[in-house]
Amino acid sequence: MTPNDPRPLVRVVAGIVLNENGDYLLSSRPEGKPYAGYWEFAGGKVEADESEFAALQREFAEELGIRIHRATPWLTKIHAYEHAHVHLRFLRVAAHEWSGELQAKEGQQWSWQKAGDFTVSPMLPANGPLLKSLSVPTVLTGRLKTAVCGENRMGEYRVVPYHLAEPHHRRLLIDAAEWGGKPLPQAESIWLLIRSPEEWPQVQDADVVVWQVADPQTAEAVAARLTQGVSLPLVVAAPPPLLAQYRSRWLAAGAHAVLADEETEAV
Incomplete structure (x- = not known):
């Protein structure tokens, strides 16, 4: 991002949510948003008065109807889209750190996927490299x-x-x-x-x-x-x-x- 770049820097959080089988939750972007129909790790913009964790809680409640009780920082990336530079903070949410029944509250689709064997497409460009990273075990x-x-x-x-x-x-x-x-x-x-x-x-x-x-x-x-x-x-x-x-x-x-x-x- 250069000093003369007119595109704003937008802070965004996304949740890497796991179920008890170790699968990851992906959802499609609803109609009316940029990249509608593309698959992503759910989340959204951090408001001026929010912490990253509070934004994650709000977004998952609004989009998928579940409650996030705890999350751990993982990766941070900056991605240049046509409309903005996005500062993406990914937070990991273990199976015992969320509760509730998944709901498609914005008309989107959702799917549990195996790391290293994702079957949904197209994937949001900024999330592509994460798929490979998620296949790396967390216990070595x-x-x-x-x-x-x-x-x-x-x-x-x-x-x-x-x-x-x-x-x-x-x-x-x-x-x-x-x-x-x-x-x-x-x-x-x-x-x-x-x-x-x-x-x-x-x-x-x-x-x-x-x-x-x-x-x-x-x-x-x-x-x-x-x-x-x-x-x-x-x-x-x-x-x-x-x-x-x-x-x-x-x-x-x-x-x-x-x-x-x-x-x-x-x-």
Whole structure:
């Protein structure tokens, strides 16, 4: 967005709402709105006197008739539409954090969808990249030196270090300092490993960022970065002592997942 751009910056919230099966709620935009008929994660504009959470509660009550009791920040994106620049804050809502019966109060459609296997279209342009991000599990185990594993609704999810990858491996972890922006044709998902705040601006083309934390100073830097908002999933890897101290704080601020990293010595 340039200083002379006449399009306004509009603050918008959207809810990533899950059901008990781990599926995500998508709804179509009603007639009379831009991109009518396109599918999206429901939400809407934040009014001048509202918090983001209050706006999310109001929008879901007005559009779909459900009550949002709690939500956790996830990703923040800015998207340029023809009519405006939209500052999108996505908030995750777990199955136990909402209640009520879904209603199409604006004549829209709604559907529960599996991450990695979405069947509705067309998708609102700003939400397209989220579909890939939602397939990344929020619970991860393993070692950065060998493999990081998890599970989503499509089954096992495995990320392998680039130097150990075989031709059939499609999700690759590579040190950001070694990557240099080079294409990895075999990769369907690139995870970049960083260790300092200075590296963060250099990894925005990744699919996932893994931030390896070794000391309290870096732990605080991760918390600050999350509070400012991240545009792609951030996995925080830390030795158990630091993980015990910061886990809840990182997750509450928007970390996609945390990983116990016993190979890094805490300072």
